[in-house]
Amino acid sequence: MLIEETPRERAENDTAILVPVHDLVLPPGRICRLHVGNLAGASDGAALSDAGITSSLNVSLNVDVGPLPLPDGTHMRRAKVGLIDGAGNTPAHLAAAVLALEGLVTQASPGKPHYPAHRAGHVLVHCRGGRSRSVIVLAIYLHLRAVGTFPTLDSAVSHIRRARGNSDIYPLPPMLDLARVVLASAGLPALLHG
Numbered sequence: 001m002l003i004e005e006t007p008r009e010r011a012e013n014d015t016a017i018l019v020p021v022h023d024l025v026l027p028p029g030r031i032c033r034l035h036v037g038n039l040a041g042a043s044d045g046a047a048l049s050d051a052g053i054t055s056s057l058n059v060s061l062n063v064d065v066g067p068l069p070l071p072d073g074t075h076m077r078r079a080k081v082g083l084i085d086g087a088g089n090t091p092a093h094l095a096a097a098v099l100a101l102e103g104l105v106t107q108a109s110p111g112k113p114h115y116p117a118h119r120a121g122h123v124l125v126h127c128r129g130g131r132s133r134s135v136i137v138l139a140i141y142l143h144l145r146a147v148g149t150f151p152t153l154d155s156a157v158s159h160i161r162r163a164r165g166n167s168d169i170y171p172l173p174p175m176l177d178l179a180r181v182v183l184a185s186a187g188l189p190a191l192l193h194g
Contacts, residue, residue, distance in 0.1 A: 003169060009129060016041040017130050018051050019164050022142055022149070024105065032105050033122040036138055036164050038130040039063050045070050054121030055104045059083045059097050059133040067116070075116035079104055083133045087174040091181045095188045097137045098144070101125060102192055131170040135160045136179050139171075143183070144192045153179055 005013075017038040024032045033052065041047060042056050042065050049070045054077060058065050061082035068076040081097035083089050101123070109118045127133040139156035142149070150156035157171065171179075182188055 003172065005129075006167075009131070012038065013129060014040055016044040016047040017164075018047055018053065018124060019130070020051075021138060021160055021163055022146060024145065026106065030120065032120075034105075034138060034142070035122060035124045036130050036134050036160055037124050037126040039065065039126060039128050041130070042124060042126045043068070045076075048076065048124070051124075052122045053124045054109075054119055055079070056124040056126060057081070057097070057101050057104055057137070058126060059137050060085075060127040063128050072119075073117060074119050077104065077107075077109075077118050083127075083137075085127065085132050085175075086172045089175075089178055091178060091185065094137070094140070094178050094182050095185075098140050098182070098188060099191060101137060101141050102145075130164060131166050132172045132175055135164065135166065136171040136175040140179050140182060140188075141192075144189055153183060 018035050018041040019037060021034045021036050026032055035051065035053060045068050054074065056076055056078055058080040061084050065078060070076060079100045081100050083093060083097060104123050109120045125134045125138050138160055139153055142156040143153050
């Protein structure tokens with residue numbers, strides 16, 4: 001499924017997009033704000049620092065983001081699970097992206113001599129444009145992690161779509177269909193709720 005970008009969407013591609021989506025309260029009361037964004041946002045150290053983002057999950061198959069020092073001397077912690085935008089992904093691959101997000105949200109930031117300096121902060125989930133792949137990964141995660149606020153996948157998708165300013169063609173239908181398959185399996189919820 002090929003979607004032609006609108007002029008607004010093309011213009012956004014060169015603008016750092018970092019949209020706050022939801023705050024999670026983690027032990028011992030630390031707040032982790034989840035953001036959805038685009039490649040330009042994931043590459044902008046000053047914008048990431050201003051938003052308090054210190055970790056990112058890239059869910060694009062077609063783009064890579066390199067190491068990035070932040071203005072305070074720490075480094076972005078990066079993870080990637082490359083998804084195809086549309087058909088072609090497997091349920092396991094989409095579930096892997098959701099689990100990678102859980103890892104970034106909950107992983108400690110130990111100081112070790114051979115690790116780049118890192119500090120706990122907020123988390124960005126991005127793809128190239130921040131409209132389809134990143135939205136579906138965040139929607140699954142929010143539905144499973146904050147079910148009281150997002151009782152259905154559709155409620156999470158609608159929330160992120162509104163926050164991001166996406167049209168209702170996003171996430172692409174094959175991504176929504178695959179999300180429903182992932183949620184129908186018992187494996188992913190069991191792993192997140194341990």
